[in-house]
């Protein structure tokens with residue numbers, strides 16, 4: 001039985017706004033999301049406070065979404081410091097085929113009814 005599913009790889013990049021950045025962000029700093037992994041370029045850093053604002057959004061952005069879902073249209077996350085003007089732009093940069101069996105030991109369970117989860 002085919003147990004594969006598709007996730008998008010993501011790029012999360014610091015972008016400027018008309019407000020100054022007060023944290024250690026630098027425009028163009030980025031990291032990648034590949035499957036369950038965050039991949040940081042060599043010799044770069046990323047604010048843990050900013051990461052805390054981004055983490056809840058990343059798994060949803062990795063998955064196919066309804067075209068009407070705001071999670072699809074909204075691509076920038078604000079820095080959690082209210083005095084900082086930085087934004088973090090999330091871009092889908094590729095697709096990755098994942099195997100259910102390589103992600104979990106819980107067996108695949110097909111819902112019996114359409115609305116059942």
Ligand SMILES: [Zn+2]
Pocket residue numbers: 021022023024025050079080081084085086
């Ligand atoms: Zn900031």
